[in-house]
Amino acid sequence: xxxxxxxxxxxxxxxxxxxxxxxxxxxxxxxxxxxxxxxxxxxxxxxxxxxxxxxxxxxxxxxxxxxxxxxxxxxxxxxxxxxxxxxxxxxxxxxxxxxxxxxxxx
Amino acid sequence: xxxxxxxxxxxxxxxxxxxxxxxxxxxxxxxxxxxxxxxxxxxxxxxxxxxxxxxxxxxxxxxxxxxxxxxxxxxxxxxxxxxxxxxxxxxxxxxxxxxxxxxxxxxxxxxxxxxxxxxxxxxxxxxxxxxxxxxxxxxxxxxxxxxxxxxxxxxxxxxxxxxxxxxxxxxxxxxxxxxxxxxxxxxxxxxxxxxxxxx
Numbered sequence: 213x214x215x216x217x218x219x220x221x222x223x224x225x226x227x228x229x230x231x232x233x234x235x236x237x238x239x240x241x242x243x244x245x246x247x248x249x250x251x252x253x254x255x256x257x258x259x260x261x262x263x264x265x266x267x268x269x270x271x272x273x274x275x276x277x278x279x280x281x282x283x284x285x286x287x288x289x290x291x292x293x294x295x296x297x298x299x300x301x302x303x304x305x306x307x308x309x310x311x312x313x314x315x316x317x318x
Numbered sequence: 319x320x321x322x323x324x325x326x327x328x329x330x331x332x333x334x335x336x337x338x339x340x341x342x343x344x345x346x347x348x349x350x351x352x353x354x355x356x357x358x359x360x361x362x363x364x365x366x367x368x369x370x371x372x373x374x375x376x377x378x379x380x381x382x383x384x385x386x387x388x389x390x391x392x393x394x395x396x397x398x399x400x401x402x403x404x405x406x407x408x409x410x411x412x413x414x415x416x417x418x419x420x421x422x423x424x425x426x427x428x429x430x431x432x433x434x435x436x437x438x439x440x441x442x443x444x445x446x447x448x449x450x451x452x453x454x455x456x457x458x459x460x461x462x463x464x465x466x467x468x469x470x471x472x473x474x475x476x477x478x479x480x481x482x483x484x485x486x487x488x489x490x491x492x493x494x495x496x497x498x499x500x501x502x503x504x505x506x507x508x509x510x511x512x513x514x515x516x517x
Contacts, residue, residue, distance in 0.1 A: 228429035237345030239418040267371040289477035296484035
């Protein structure tokens, strides 16, 4: 191994795999809490991507790290509101099964 | 970073494996409680990856916000809504699984192809500023990213108020401004859930 550092592509592949796992969980989960967890996984994949590019391409003006901070902020807000919506849904329908939340289905 | 390259590779491999296997466990395990704790492990490993990228401030923020706040919130939500229920079987679940899995694998292969075939123009050697990155983030937040920073604070306030309004159960018997009794018919009843009969 005569590389100087970990290649950028390694980080990108890890974040791609994490993002695809998140999408799979989002599409296939029956439990609404697991759907929220999958969204968090996808946001983390995006964060890894931003951090890798920030470190390898733009390492003097680390704007990717600032964007990551903002994404973390938005993710925290999203988790709080999402779980509040989930509690309110549970109170109204007494289930967390995604298949039963079909009131807006045409 | 002053760690030897072999150590960096070992750390990266271990952290990536924990991230990928933990994420698979999050979406595949039966028990939602195990999923929540594995999610905490995934968040910690992602923080380790940030440390490998020489971003100590973002790694600390990741641990504080994700592991300390989001994961605990998810565990509380599981505790509040954790009811054993028999899920209704879906008749075309097989084809759904096949289609979604093939879509995800296609997307993954496309992304990996882009990652590997594109020629990235890496401008300079990695990590030239090192620990100064925390100072640099603070400068960014108070100069050219000042407006997004302030908007983020408003967003957090809105999220806090919205979460409280959405999740609270108790209702007031009187209107605050007028003092008149509130029409209780307009408010959801805890004993008789709305919308349950329509599936």
